[in-house]
Amino acid sequence: MKIEEFDLVIAGTGAAGMSAALRAEALGAKIALVEKSAYVGGTTAISGGVVWAPNNHHQRAAGHEEDRDLLRAYMKRVSQDRGDESLFDTYIDELPRAIRFLEERAEFEFTPLLDYPDYQPELIGGREGGRSLDNPLYDTKRLGVDRPLLRRNLVNGALPLTIGEAMAYRVFSNPFGLPYQEIVQRGKDGIVHGGAALIGRMLERLLRAGIRPRLGAAAKRLHLEDGGVGGVYVEEGGETLLLKARRGVVLASDGFEWDPELCAQFLPIEMKHPLSPPHNTGDALRMAHSVGAALRTMNEAWWTPAVQIPGETVDDIAPLHRGEFSIRCLPHAIIVNRRGRRFTNEARNYNDMTKPFFDQDSSRHEPRNLPAFLIADGQYLERYIFLAASRGRPIPEFIPHADSLEALAEKTGIDPTGLVDEVARWNEFSARGEDPDFGRGSSAFDRFYGDPEAPVHPNFGPISRPPFMALPIHPGAMGTKGGPRVDRHARVLSVEGEPIKGLYAAGNAQGSIFGAGYPGAGATIGQAILFGTLAAEHAAG
Ligand SMILES: Cc1cc2nc3c(=O)[nH]c(=O)nc-3n(C[C@H](O)[C@H](O)[C@H](O)COP(=O)(O)OP(=O)(O)OC[C@H]3O[C@@H](n4cnc5c(N)ncnc54)[C@H](O)[C@@H]3O)c2cc1C
Known part of the structure; x- marks a missing residue:
């Protein structure tokens, strides 16, 4: 070697x-x-x-x-x-x-x-x-x-x-x-x-x-020498070589968000939407663990909701997951689950607002809030961008849209009664710029990502004008x-x-x-x- x-x-x-x-x-x-x-x-x-x-x-x-x-x-x-x-x-x-x-x-x-x-x-x-x-x-x-x-x-x-x-x-x-x-x-x-x-x-x-x-060149295994770590075995160009390190090895490589097995063992949800490039597969964790390292924060990630444009890939080997930082904070947009119900303060920082996506229905042993959808309307489209949809252009087919909330519910499998009811509730909140259910807009952070020119409040606006759109939104992470x-x-x-x-x-x-x-x-x-x-x-x- x-x-x-x-x-x-x-x-x-x-x-x-x-x-x-x-x-x-x-x-x-x-x-x-x-x-x-x-x-x-x-x-x-x-x-x-x-x-x-x-x-x-x-x-x-x-x-x-x-x-x-x-x-x-x-x-x-x-x-x-x-x-x-x-x-x-x-x-x-x-x-x-x-x-x-x-x-x-x-x-x-x-x-x-x-x-x-x-x-x-x-x-x-x-x-x-x-x-x-x-x-x-x-x-x-x-x-x-x-x-x-x-x-x-x-x-x-x-x-x-x-x-x-x-x-x-x-x-x-x-x-x-x-x-x-x-x-x-x-x-x-x-x-x-x-x-x-x-x-x-x-x-x-x-x-x-x-x-x-x-x-x-991927670091894969630690080399032990003189009672400590003396180097690392690296896979490079189809060969394994030993890089000896007189003073130390720095693991500055990966979290494990792209390793399904590690994610299944340690994270509270199935990790299907990592936002990082697809090379962070837990090599550092395995190496550190192999020499008796104490571990911490294993069940946490830098949580972020994710959306996708079909066909986009990273390094030609994995789908591209885009972090969703903006739509959910703007007026005329909310997030609902399949029952048509809101379940989080959409405008809160991405780490905290993603956690309610993990809620489990304990009687059915299934996620209570998945699948989830970003819902927005024609007023939204007039002012802002909805991933790949914007005013004056046809809405791409991969974003389900319809002229009524009932028809949108039918297309997406969302409960129509729940959706109509929840949107009416949201519209009421929007009229007064206050969200008694989840406190949207109550933090300076929420407002920072809103629209300062919105008539009532930077994070509020009714969902009332067609076309109505529903974009699937997923729990993801920037890294573990x-x-x-x-x-x-x-x-x-x-x-x-x-x-x-x-x-x-x-x-x-x-x-x-x-x-x-x-x-x-x-x-x-x-x-x-x-x-x-x-x-x-x-x-x-
Ligand atoms: C869209 C987006 C926006 C973000 N914005 C911010 C922001 O503004 N501020 C902020 O603080 N954070 C932000 N983050 C999060 C932040 O980018 C990451 O958490 C941070 O960059 C991680 O840095 P790192 O050096 O630990 O890992 P990385 O930057 O992921 O680098 C790790 C490198 O190690 C390589 N690697 C993996 N395995 C091995 C191996 N076995 N051997 C050798 N190399 C290996 C990987 O290929 C990678 O190049 C954002 C993330 C995303 C996705």
């Missing part, structure tokens, strides 16, 4: 792996960066790229100071008391430092999103803006011939907008008011935004330092949260609570420190950048 020797072997090229690589490179370590897929960037490259970094220097410069006790209280509460409280101070103190390093090393500056609310801003210590950071646009021409290495964002990569711009244009509530020509031109010119911009910059810096990610427990140096801890020598984990490969919660926009990439950086500092420092 071929053997190669390094200081550090890093698996995965998302935010976690790239952060580890950048930091280790700066510390002078000899590193191997292996990536299972054919592209650099993972889920990070198709993401909004926002980083939730409370206490960051941009926020402070804008006058948004943090109170540590309140911030800790928020993190504890939002994690539903299942977070790793021993690491909250690490997040508060060390992520801002990691962000500064990243900015200096990759030569850019984040912008604070001063109006982007935390995901539960009304909880103690929650805020209505300032903690989330936005990426500037990035010109992929800077990568030269290596440009094709960067994973493409299939959902909105053709419309490169910073999150700040998207907010200013009101991209969801004013979709016909965007300067499309200019934005499309950016896309044609090779400009990218969000997570692709973040990864593009990191990749450029690494390539300049002579570090080239090894694509199509379960994995090995880590300490403040990102060292993987054993079931006895001791660090396993030579083994680190970061990002969605680690057991999340946020338990059942999602504190704010960017908390998953924040965790990935932080623990990737800490792993490199401990191993290579």
Whole structure:
């Protein structure tokens, strides 16, 4: 078997792996960066790229100071008391430092999103803006011939907008008011935004330092040596080789959302709609487990509702699931189950609003709320975009539509009496802008994703004018949260609570420190950048 020797072997090229690589490179370590897929960037490259970094220097410069006790209280509460409280101070103190390093090393500056609310801003210590950071646009021409290495964002990569711009244009509530020509031109010119911009910059810096990610190289099994982890067996080009690691192996690779068996064992629902690229199959979890790692947060994911356009695929091997972030928050749209009943606050943050999709009917042993449908009407269509339907164009056949709610119910199998009744109830709520059933619109977060120009309330509007549409909507996830427990140096801890020598984990490969919660926009990439950086500092420092 071929053997190669390094200081550090890093698996995965998302935010976690790239952060580890950048930091280790700066510390002078000899590193191997292996990536299972054919592209650099993972889920990070198709993401909004926002980083939730409370206490960051941009926020402070804008006058948004943090109170540590309140911030800790928020993190504890939002994690539903299942977070790793021993690491909250690490997040508060060390992520801002990691962000500064990243900015200096990759030569850019984040912008604070001063109006982007935390995901539960009304909880103690929650805020209505300032903690989330936005990426500037990035010109992929800077990568030269290596440009094709960067994973493409299939959902909105053709419309490169910073999150700040998207907010200013009101991209969801004013979709016909965007300067499309200019934005499309950016896309044609090779400009990218969000997570692709973040990864593009990191990749450029690494390539300049002579570090080239090894694509199509999957870390599969740990090599044990001297009472610890001394390397990793990698499948590359049809062969297995051993990459020895003098100082450590960083598992910055995968959650397990694309492994049906692991999902069936640990998650509360059948995972049919992961939003990540289809390479996150639990390799990191299996490797960590095989050497006695303690696990945490195994039954949680970064939950997000998903919709699909038939025929769309990722890497030609899996269907593309699109996160549904907007339709459900806008006026003239609700979500119902097959009985025609609403069952969640549609406009709540995606992590929390998805959980009622899991409710079980305990007498029938079947999901109470599935299948579920996004229902909207002609008024919606006049103002906004309904996935692939918009005004002045025929509604695509894959979106069931009809001229009456009864006919729509017949087409979709929704109970007609329930649907008609529920829509009448919703219309009553819409007239007064209040939802006594689920509290829609009661949080600053709900309103942030609504339409500020809606006559009664940003999240309310009646469903009363044909055509009526019903789009299937599914419980999905950006990635899983379960994995090995880590300490403040990102060292993987054993079931006895001791660090396993030579083994680190970061990002969605680690057991999340946020338990059942999602504190704010960017908390998953924040965790990935932080623990990737800490792993490199401990191993290579
Ligand atoms: C549409 C969308 C928008 C999002 N927006 C945001 C946002 O704005 N802010 C935010 O914080 N989060 C966001 N997320 C979630 C976020 O993108 C991910 O949770 C985060 O990027 C995970 O980073 P990571 O480095 O842990 O993993 P990934 O970015 O998924 O990278 C893991 C990499 O490891 C590779 N890999 C897998 N197995 C192996 C192996 N055995 N060996 C080697 N390599 C392997 C994978 O191919 C992948 O490239 C979004 C997600 C989606 C889908």
